[in-house]
Amino acid sequence: MILRQYIDMIRIWELDNNKRARKLSLSGGEPLLRKDFFKLLEEIQNNKWMFTSLVVMSNGSLITKDVARKLNKNEVSGVQISLEGTEEFNDRIRGKGAFKKAVNGIKILMDFGLTTGVSLTAHRKNYRDLPNLIDFLRDLGVKLIGIGRLVPIGMGESLEMLNPKELKDFYSLIMAKKKELEKEGVRMLAHCSDSLWLTEDKNYETHGCSAGYDSFSILPNGDVVPCRRFPVKVGNVLEKSLIDIWYTSDFLWKLRNKGNVSACKDCEFFKKCFGGARCVAYGYFNDVFASDPQCWRLFNSLPEKTTPPVGKDDTIVFNEAYTESFDPKTYFDKMSDV
Ligand SMILES: C[S@@+](CC[C@H](N)C(=O)[O-])C[C@H]1O[C@@H](n2cnc3c(N)ncnc32)[C@H](O)[C@@H]1O
Ligand code: SF4
Secondary structure, rough: OHHHHHHHHHHHHHOOOOOOOOOOOOEOOOOHHHHHHHHHHHHHHHHHHHEEEEEEOOOOOOOOOHHHHHHHHHOOOOOEEEEEOOHHHHHHHHOHHHHHHHHHHHHHHHHOOEEEEEEEEOOOOOOOOOOHHHHHHHHHHEEEEEEEEEOHHHHHHOOOOOOOOHHHHHHHHHHHHHHHOOOOOOOEOOOOOOOOHHHHOOOOOOOOEEEEOOOOOEEOOOEHHHOEEEEOOOEEOOOHHHHHHHHOOOHHHHHHHHOOOOOHOOOOOOOHHHHHHHHHHHHHHHHOOOOOOOHHHHEEEEEOOOOOOOOOOOOEEEHHHHHOOOOOOHHHHHHHHO
C-alpha cells in the first residue's frame, strides 16, 4: 500500500515535469531482519521501471550467499554496508565481531557481482582512523565509498561532532584521497551531496540539502519525515496519502524555500550550498533555518589545536558577516557539552 502511494506520487512528479531522482532505498534499523523483506523486494521488482535505482542499506551481518543470490535475482542496483572505522574502532561502536561480519558480507556481495558501497560516518572518535579504513576498503576491492558526518540526533547524540576546524581538515584530506583513489577506479561520494565539500572543491556538484525537496523517508510506523536524519514528522501515510502530505505540509514548503537560511546569504557558495546540512542545523540548534554549525566559513579564526574539544575558552572567532541568526555562545556551550 505504501509502495503504491510512492508510485502514484512519482506519476504526479512526472506530470509536473520535474527532474526528481525516483530513487528508492530500503534502510533501517536493519532491513534484512524483516521476515517479509524479500516479499517486499519482489513487489518493488514488479514495479521496477518506476525507479531509477533501488538500494539496500545494511550492516552486512545477515548477508549470506543465499541472501546475495536473492538480491541479485531481484536486480537491486546496489547494497550499502556501514562501517565506522577499522576493526577496533568499528567494534567499539557496533559491538564485538561486527567488523568481521560486515567484511564477510561485503566479500560475498562482491563475489556475486553486486554493486557494493561502504558508508562511513565521521565524528570525533573515529575520524583520524577513517583514512586507514579507506585504504583497507580499496585493498579489499570496494569501488564505492560514501562519506557522511555525524548528525546530532537519536543515538548519534551520544557521540561528538567534529568542530569546524576538524571537519575542514578531514574534508581536505578526503579530497586528496578521492583524487588518489579515482585513478584506481574507486569513487568517493559525500552523503546527501554534502554541500560543505564545495568549500574544498569549487567544481563539486551539489544543489544543497535535498530533505523535503527531492527526498523524504517513511518510518516503520508510517510517519513521514523530510529525511531519516531529520526527525520532524510531517504526516503519516496510514492517515493521509503521501501525495497530500508532500504537497500540503507547511513545514515542507518552508524547507523548500532555500532562501530561508538567511545567515549565510552573502557567502559566495550560497547559490549551490544553501546553508549546508539542514539535519545538522536542526539537530544542533533545534532550528531548521540556522546555519550549519560545522561550516568553517562562519568563523574568522579556527583553533590551532584540534583536541581537546572546543570549549568556551577556545579561540574560534565568529565571522560577523554571518551573524544574523547564529549565536556563537550557544555554539561553544553546546560543543563543550558533547
Ligand atoms: C543507513 S543506516 C542503517 C543501515 C544499517 N542497518 C546499518 O546498521 O548500518 C546506516 C548509516 O547511517 C549512519 N548513521 C547512523 N546514525 C547516524 C547519525 N546520527 N548521523 C549520521 N550518520 C548516522 C551509520 O554510520 C551508517 O553509515
Ligand atoms: S557559509 Fe553557509 S552557504 Fe557558505 S559554505 Fe558555509 S553553510 Fe554553505
